[in-house]
Amino acid sequence: MTTIFQELLAYRVLxxxxxxxxxxxxxxxxxxxxxxxxxxxLLHMAIYALVFSVxxxxxxxxxxxxxxxxxxxxxxxxxALFLGTTAIIEGGSMLKKVFFPPQILPxxxxxxxxxxxxxxLPLLFGVLLLFGVTFGWSLLALPLIMTAQFALTLGLxxxxxxxxxxxxxxxxxLGHVLTFWFFLTPIIxxxxxxxxxxxxxxxxxxxxxxxxxxQEALLYNRLVPWEAFGVMIxxxxxxxxxxxxIFERFRWSLVEEV
Amino acid sequence: xxxxxxxxxxxxxxxxxxxxxxxxKSAIVxxxxxxxxxxxxxxxxxxxxxxxxxPSGHTLGIIGRNGSGKSTLLxxxxxxxxxxxxxIGVRGKVGALLELGAGFxxxxxxxxxxxxxxxxxxxxxREVRQHLDDIIRFAELEEFIDEPVKTYSVxxxxxxxxxVAVHADPDVLLVDEILAVGDEGFxxxxxxxxxxxxxxxxxxxxxSHDLSTVSRWCDTVVWLENGRIQDQGMPQRxxxxxxxxxxxxxxxxxxxxxxxxxxxxxxxxxxxxANRWGxxxxxxxxxxxxxxxxxxxxxxxxxxxxxxVVHYRVHHPVPDTVFGIALMRSDGLWCYxxxxxxxxxxxxxxxxxxxxxxxxxxxxFVAGTYYLDVAVHALDGYPYDYHHGLYSFTVKSDLQEVxxxxxxxxWAIKPLVAVS
Numbered sequence: 001m002t003t004i005f006q007e008l009l010a011y012r013v014l015x016x017x018x019x020x021x022x023x024x025x026x027x028x029x030x031x032x033x034x035x036x037x038x039x040x041x042l043l044h045m046a047i048y049a050l051v052f053s054v055x056x057x058x059x060x061x062x063x064x065x066x067x068x069x070x071x072x073x074x075x076x077x078x079x080a081l082f083l084g085t086t087a088i089i090e091g092g093s094m095l096k097k098v099f100f101p102p103q104i105l106p107x108x109x110x111x112x113x114x115x116x117x118x119x120x121l122p123l124l125f126g127v128l129l130l131f132g133v134t135f136g137w138s139l140l141a142l143p144l145i146m147t148a149q150f151a152l153t154l155g156l157x158x159x160x161x162x163x164x165x166x167x168x169x170x171x172x173x174l175g176h177v178l179t180f181w182f183f184l185t186p187i188i189x190x191x192x193x194x195x196x197x198x199x200x201x202x203x204x205x206x207x208x209x210x211x212x213x214x215q216e217a218l219l220y221n222r223l224v225p226w227e228a229f230g231v232m233i234x235x236x237x238x239x240x241x242x243x244x245x246i247f248e249r250f251r252w253s254l255v256e257e258v
Numbered sequence: 259x260x261x262x263x264x265x266x267x268x269x270x271x272x273x274x275x276x277x278x279x280x281x282x283k284s285a286i287v288x289x290x291x292x293x294x295x296x297x298x299x300x301x302x303x304x305x306x307x308x309x310x311x312x313p314s315g316h317t318l319g320i321i322g323r324n325g326s327g328k329s330t331l332l333x334x335x336x337x338x339x340x341x342x343x344x345x346i347g348v349r350g351k352v353g354a355l356l357e358l359g360a361g362f363x364x365x366x367x368x369x370x371x372x373x374x375x376x377x378x379x380x381x382x383x384r385e386v387r388q389h390l391d392d393i394i395r396f397a398e399l400e401e402f403i404d405e406p407v408k409t410y411s412v413x414x415x416x417x418x419x420x421x422v423a424v425h426a427d428p429d430v431l432l433v434d435e436i437l438a439v440g441d442e443g444f445x446x447x448x449x450x451x452x453x454x455x456x457x458x459x460x461x462x463x464x465x466s467h468d469l470s471t472v473s474r475w476c477d478t479v480v481w482l483e484n485g486r487i488q489d490q491g492m493p494q495r496x497x498x499x500x501x502x503x504x505x506x507x508x509x510x511x512x513x514x515x516x517x518x519x520x521x522x523x524x525x526x527x528x529x530x531x532a533n534r535w536g537x538x539x540x541x542x543x544x545x546x547x548x549x550x551x552x553x554x555x556x557x558x559x560x561x562x563x564x565x566x567v568v569h570y571r572v573h574h575p576v577p578d579t580v581f582g583i584a585l586m587r588s589d590g591l592w593c594y595x596x597x598x599x600x601x602x603x604x605x606x607x608x609x610x611x612x613x614x615x616x617x618x619x620x621x622x623f624v625a626g627t628y629y630l631d632v633a634v635h636a637l638d639g640y641p642y643d644y645h646h647g648l649y650s651f652t653v654k655s656d657l658q659e660v661x662x663x664x665x666x667x668x669w670a671i672k673p674l675v676a677v678s
Contacts, residue, residue, distance in 0.1 A: 013382060014377050017373065097354065
């Protein structure tokens with residue numbers, strides 16, 4: 001159980017090198033890579049803003065800024081899971097020829113997508129300023145939220161990457177699941193707009209507390225309550241634990257089946 | 259404590275081709291229908307109860323045919339696979355040259371890939387930087403090191419991979435049949451590097467099909483056969499036994515192949531093909547090759563004697579008959595041909611059925627595959643039954659002679675002026 005983390009620690013230089021490789025491959029040589037990182041969430045923001053503020057005439061204040069607070073962390077989560085499906089398969093040639101712990105590959109994916117998320121934060125703050133949002137102490141909550149989301153994302157990506165080796169139809173299935181999950185998470189609507197009797201549905205969604213916390217800290221400049229941190233860290237911890245346990249079950253068959 | 263200790267190691271693989279559920283959808287459907295998702299999928303025993311040890315500074319050779327488990331054993335030693343049973347102890351830093359350039363990224367320059375590959379192989383960043391110039395020089399890639407490796411030729415790619423791997427300076431080096439890369443010059447450099455490893459007392463495990471390399475390099479040899487150790491010990495002894503074993507198997511296969519052809523011939527005696535024609539007044543029923551009187555054989559050492567036995571049957575009496583044979587090389591070259599007419603052999607009355615035998619006292623061909631033609635025809639050449647290129651046999655030789663056949667000879671060297 002702990003060996004998975006010990007090995008990650010022992011191979012940190014390799015992880016760092018592979019993360020740099022991933023990022024370089026994306027941002028190499030041109031600004032197009034960075035542009036893409038920023039353009040994609042911006043386009044999403046623009047389209048949802050167009051549909052909901054203009055077409056459907058939702059009157060929510062600073063709606064584009066609200067959207068971006070959720071879209072960026074969602075992009076991190078969903079891209080990590082998507083790339084996670086191929087993380088081990090693509091690293092298969094390496095895995096079969098050189099010994100190294102396979103959990104390195106999904107971990108690299110999560111770290112690389114996290115860095116993409118961090119790189120997109122200036123855009124977020126720019127848009128928030130544009131919409132007249134003022135920042136305060138509440139921003140101090142961000143590192144904690146991100147840490148908890150990192151644990152959640154890593155746990156899920158470990159599972160997805162291991163299971164994808166045996167079941168090759170995971171990517172299309174994951175595509176559908178992520179679409180449903182996106183709409184069931186308060187990203188394009190606030191929790192307050194959900195009728196009371198449907199709130200329970202939201203509270204079953206493990207992603208809800210994270211997105212609410214991002215909106216509170218970034219947009220509304222409100223301190224995130226301690227209970228919310230407890231919930232997020234608890235969720236992240238449990239999912240990571242389950243992820244590690246599942247990954248361990250698959251670990252030695254990965255190199256044979258990849 | 260020896261650097262490599264392998265105790266009773268077994269390894270099974272799931273057969274992937276017959277895996278029942280390779281999609282999540284079908285796995286779920288199977289589960290909902292209450293179908294057992296095949297409790298024990300078909301497996302393949304790759305290694306069975308393998309035990310050996312390699313003392314420090316020794317070079318171990320692993321030999322065996324394809325699929326005998328050599329590469330699996332190497333991957334177990336490298337820690338890539340985990341054994342199902344038994345224990346593997348490997349002490350010190352392991353360098354596995356299983357595939358050169360594992361993890362090279364095609365879009366990145368050679369220099370960047372050296373860093374990544376070096377770290378994958380267990381070097382620290384500082385060590386890579388220290389060795390960077392050596393690695394580039396050894397790979398002979400000074401000019402191209404900053405170009406993406408996707409532009410490299412296979413040879414350049416391999417050279418870079420080998421260069422990084424040997425500079426990782428392992429204590430135990432695992433080498434899997436990879437030195438057959440690059441040009442002659444680089445090949446030599448690879449071997450020099452391996453020799454340097456040996457001199458410095460590193461332990462090497464070498465998998466190779468090239469038996470002369472193994473006998474030259476290794477202190478001990480392990481021979482794997484179907485995942486089990488058939489024999490281990492002194493290189494020359496084990497290699498000789500292995501060679502004999504392979505030769506015996508080849509001979510068996512050759513007899514089987516001959517029987518298959520013979521069955522085809524006897525099943526359809528009337529059919530005209532590109533390899534068989536004639537009016538069949540006299541039919542050739544079977545053709546067999548023997549070494550000694552009883553032993554049917556189709557693999558010969560150069561210089562051995564061969565007796566060819568042709569079994570004939572007379573369907574309609576004919577006024578004159580000639581039996582002939584010819585030997586052809588696999589590329590169609592006629593090596594030798596003769597018949598009873600050119601040698602003025604008078605034939606007794608043939609009767610209804612009988613054998614014609616020709617004893618080739620010395621089969622002095624150079625190594626290769628040859629074909630036997632057998633024919634029975636009239637004096638004017640009118641064919642009764644002609645078997646062309648149906649029967650093949652192999653000649654083996656320990657010498658690397660060239661040409662077609664070995665002419666009996668002797669050498670004499672006579673210096674006329676002595677060195678003062």
